[in-house]
Amino acid sequence: xxxxxxxxxxxxxxxxxxxxxxxxxxxxxxxxxxxxxxxxxxxxxxxxxxxxxxxxxxxxxxxxxxxxxxxxxxxxxxxxxxxxxxxxxxxxxxxxxxxxxxxxxxxxxxxxxxxxxxxxxxxxxxxxxxxxxxxxxxxxxxxxxxxxxxxxxxxxxxxxxxxxxxxxxxxxxxxxxxxxxxxxxxxxxxxxxxxxxxxxxxxxxxxxxxxxxxxxxxxxxxxxxxxxxxxxxxxxxxxxxxxxxxxxxxxxxxxxxx
Numbered sequence: 001x002x003x004x005x006x007x008x009x010x011x012x013x014x015x016x017x018x019x020x021x022x023x024x025x026x027x028x029x030x031x032x033x034x035x036x037x038x039x040x041x042x043x044x045x046x047x048x049x050x051x052x053x054x055x056x057x058x059x060x061x062x063x064x065x066x067x068x069x070x071x072x073x074x075x076x077x078x079x080x081x082x083x084x085x086x087x088x089x090x091x092x093x094x095x096x097x098x099x100x101x102x103x104x105x106x107x108x109x110x111x112x113x114x115x116x117x118x119x120x121x122x123x124x125x126x127x128x129x130x131x132x133x134x135x136x137x138x139x140x141x142x143x144x145x146x147x148x149x150x151x152x153x154x155x156x157x158x159x160x161x162x163x164x165x166x167x168x169x170x171x172x173x174x175x176x177x178x179x180x181x182x183x184x185x186x187x188x189x190x191x192x193x194x195x196x197x198x199x200x201x202x203x204x205x206x207x208x209x210x211x212x213x214x215x216x217x218x219x220x221x222x223x224x225x226x227x228x229x230x231x232x233x234x235x236x237x238x239x240x241x242x243x244x245x246x247x248x249x250x251x252x253x254x255x256x257x258x
Contacts, residue, residue: 035059035231044225063232074216074233081212084162085194088169092190095170096177100186103178115179122175130168130203137164137204160207168200188248192241213237 033048036055040047049055066074103114121129136143137157144154157164173194177186198214213233220230 031231031234034228035235037228039225039228046228046231059228059232063229063236066229074213077211077216078213080210081195081214084166084169084212085191087166088173088194089187089191091166091170092174092177093183093187096174096186097183100178100180118178119175126172126199127203129171130200133168133171133204134158158204160205160209162210164204165201165210165212168204169194169197172197172200184251185248188244192244195241196237 030048033050033055034046036052036057036059037049038047038056039045063074066072067078068075099118103111103118107114135141138144139154139156141157143157147153147155155161173190176189176193180186180189196214196217198212198218201210201212201215202218217230217233217237220226220233223230
């Protein structure tokens, strides 16, 4: 009976394992092979090297110099990303935790209604919500009109304003914190996607002065000759994100065991 049960659970898990292998493991190894591969000088195209024995570290060295070298240009972008994510996460906690606490403790029978009201705006696509923000924050938008009513001159919110990017990140990811009861878990789920975000900055600013690490990766992946370095940055970002993810899994298992 025990063997039959084991076979049953293996068969039940097989589709998920196959799906994971096809959509995660294989693409991950493909990106890794490009990151550790070579460059076709004639066509300025990356050449994937599938055999680990033949891997080259030249792309890793170039990225390391870009991040931490004496003439680093990616280092400030990395620092800016960390600052933006830290500020956005703090604002998510300050705004979202009281809302989550109220729903959990005092909503009573209306708890479901409050949850629906909180997450209803996020049923709309992310792009549509960012476009709505662009309309609100434009020079003649309602935000500047409201500021004009109290005697404040119009603000160029969409012209490379760091506050706009931070508020955009808060708006985009605060539901993850509100819907998760544990603070540490909520912050983790909020921070991880923020670190790789590039779309919010691209929509609400687009200026080099507010670019984040996700924008740098996107730019390199779309530039001939720099795709391999973009792949290396993607791998480094993934390694950084794996640390809190592993900690989360371990902490969750410990809590479940208790």
